[in-house]
Amino acid sequence: MTACRVCGAHIAKASYEASAPALTSMMAFIDIPTLAYVCDGCGHAQCADLPDIETFYDTTYRISLESDDHDQIFAVTADGTPIYRTDHQAAIGLRLLDLPQGAAILDYGAGKATTLRKMCAARPDLHPHVFDVSRDYVPAWDGWVAGEDQATYTVPEAWAGRFDAIISHFVIEHVAEPVGFLKTLRALLAPGGRVLLSMPDVAANPGDMTVADHLNHFSRASLNRALQLSGFALETIDSDAFPGAFFAVALRSEEPVAMAIDGDRQEIAAAAAKAREICDFWKQATRRLDGAAKQFSGKRAAVYGSGFYGSWICSRIEADVDFRVFLDQNPQLQGSTHFNRPVLAPANLDQDVDVVFVGLNPLKARAAIAGQAALHRPGLDLVWIDG
Numbered sequence: 001m002t003a004c005r006v007c008g009a010h011i012a013k014a015s016y017e018a019s020a021p022a023l024t025s026m027m028a029f030i031d032i033p034t035l036a037y038v039c040d041g042c043g044h045a046q047c048a049d050l051p052d053i054e055t056f057y058d059t060t061y062r063i064s065l066e067s068d069d070h071d072q073i074f075a076v077t078a079d080g081t082p083i084y085r086t087d088h089q090a091a092i093g094l095r096l097l098d099l100p101q102g103a104a105i106l107d108y109g110a111g112k113a114t115t116l117r118k119m120c121a122a123r124p125d126l127h128p129h130v131f132d133v134s135r136d137y138v139p140a141w142d143g144w145v146a147g148e149d150q151a152t153y154t155v156p157e158a159w160a161g162r163f164d165a166i167i168s169h170f171v172i173e174h175v176a177e178p179v180g181f182l183k184t185l186r187a188l189l190a191p192g193g194r195v196l197l198s199m200p201d202v203a204a205n206p207g208d209m210t211v212a213d214h215l216n217h218f219s220r221a222s223l224n225r226a227l228q229l230s231g232f233a234l235e236t237i238d239s240d241a242f243p244g245a246f247f248a249v250a251l252r253s254e255e256p257v258a259m260a261i262d263g264d265r266q267e268i269a270a271a272a273a274k275a276r277e278i279c280d281f282w283k284q285a286t287r288r289l290d291g292a293a294k295q296f297s298g299k300r301a302a303v304y305g306s307g308f309y310g311s312w313i314c315s316r317i318e319a320d321v322d323f324r325v326f327l328d329q330n331p332q333l334q335g336s337t338h339f340n341r342p343v344l345a346p347a348n349l350d351q352d353v354d355v356v357f358v359g360l361n362p363l364k365a366r367a368a369i370a371g372q373a374a375l376h377r378p379g380l381d382l383v384w385i386d387g
């Protein structure tokens, strides 16, 4: 049993369980089981706590420190043009936040704060501030964020009530207590200030449900509840601008925010049902993949996709099949290695490979593979995680 991270309701048992190791968002395995829970009180889904969470984010979790490009491409257009995550986030932020001239803006959980840097390049009047729970990013801030506008580990008391806007991209899914986190952000905003949050949308990318360091898997209903409980009035949830993610804007409310009413119950029930459906998908996918690994035992295999799904497949099949290469259409990853295998462009698949395991978001996998001629030759088997 556990308690809901949003509404505190008691959750009797996990809806999905898998034995250790668990896979993190950085494609690293950690020695804990995967446990996913679903709350009927607010429609939230969540994973079990990480051991030693502070150390994990201080010294283990590093996004994009090695290069400016690494891991920053979130999509590739049909003609092969990469789209960079931070360019897209900056554009969405400027569009969704109505930033006054000279606005004081804080990037909370900033990492290198590339998104804020790009917003300030477009709007030189903005006054940037950054915060993260690691000092690893300080060199990336120096030169464009004043020293007194940088904070690590703890936020200065003098920052209370200072900001016209706070952006926090892909942070809230990692925090153990999201309502406490949002209350912290609220206290940093000036009256009338707004927060822009981004986070994975598990309904649009079911793989998120089993990412070990994503402690929260928000639905619209549970995000709305978390904002209400922390003194925010939700203005916008945009689930179209960024594939597989929510972008939400909420206003610091000066009055108590009305709690969910009866009309929300249907939405909560639907969100909980969707989360359980995703947990069932993972149970079936695990069984299917274990069966396929036995079926193709000893065969020469490739895995299409070197992200979360592909890494998970690798862990399930490598003991049985002769797993040789990853295929990935992301040009930044081609030529690298992942779990000791080369990552190749799909067109460069060797003729002697017998089977390709498709490690992509199952909601998009068939459309992505349909356009890859090299995967449609006679004698090549394809294994899908969704049957």
Ligand SMILES: [Zn+2]
Residues within 6 Å of the ligand: 004, 005, 006, 007, 008, 009, 039, 040, 041, 042, 043, 044
């Ligand atoms: Zn709940």
